[in-house]
Amino acid sequence: MNLFVALGLALRSWGHRYLALGLFLVALTLYLFTLPAAYTGGAIGLISLRYLNAELLFFSVALAGLLSLVLTLNIYAFRASSARQGRSLSLGAVLSSLLPSSVCCTSLVPSLLAAFGASTPQIFGLTGRIQGIFAYYEPLFLAFSLILLLFALHLAVRNILRSCSLTHTERSVVSSGPQAEEIKR
């Protein structure tokens, strides 16, 4: 319920609505092209879309939707001069959602290991252990990102509502009562 109150406040202006929509489209494009990278050896392009399945599509839409809401709410809170919370969570969510597709099956891990000076036998014992985990548990990583974003959204909502310093009773008055205009003034 608090979510809708906070969204009502943040998306009151068309500017914030367009911002949310723009962020959603950008994030959705990012996820649609990057999440299938585990199937393309890290290549990102139109070929990525060929490997979109129902699971990746769901995560792309869900992650993009949540990310755009979190960012919009945080920007609204920032403009309202209140401290932003959950920035690190959002960043963590973006990173953890992109980890499996960028780590698994690309040359990233082997190259890093080689750069750290690992020998071929060491690389052969390690590469699979690192990349295989990301390959097998990709859905868990994406679900974890989703949870992080939900938590970041919760923080952003709480942040906005607290910045208004309204009690629960007062909020219900704001949303429905005649004092709403007075408070806005």
Add this chain to the structure above:
Amino acid sequence: MARKPKKSSVSRKKPSGRQQRAGRSRRPLYYGAGLLALALVAFAVYGLIIPKSSTGSTPDAVSANKTVAVKVGAPAPDMTFKSSNGAERRLSEFRGQPVMLWLFATWCPTCQAGTTAVVQNFERLRDSGVQIIQLELYNNLGYAGPSVEEFARRYAGSTYPSAGWIWGQASQQGSYTYDPKGYPDIYFLIDKDGIIRAINGAPNVTMKQILAFAQRAAGQ
């Protein structure tokens, strides 16, 4: 008479001590997620350190350190592998025909997608005389996955088994020689003279290159 404006009943409140304490007590939770991400990095670093102290210098490791040039334009070094029917074979047996030597790990999603792409183009490759040799990398690169047979049945479908597509397991030395950096998906296009003409990965993305090689091979 001007009436003094009534002070709004809704005023800004400072967070109470209880709220501040609650905020402070939740702070570790906020950082928990960040710590988890750090743990992932730590896991990778930990993995780097452990093998250095536990891996001895085996004869295979020593031989792997001898650099054999595997590069485009150079002759393909010979290697042994065990085919899926259990026979020990050598790469040099296939001299005289174009070969696509593909080293992969069975847990790798790119390899699954790549295999499906090769299946779709298998007839063209076979008609061009290209021999596909798809080998599981030594020890599956350190992570368990389905066996080669299971992988082939699942992703190669009706093309498994076929004479033009050999499946098997690369030897340790062969894996180290051809893939010293441990890429989970790497292929070598070797012409009939045994010269490496291309090195790449993800056949589903680079199929054009493979088909061009096959076309050139057919024209020779």
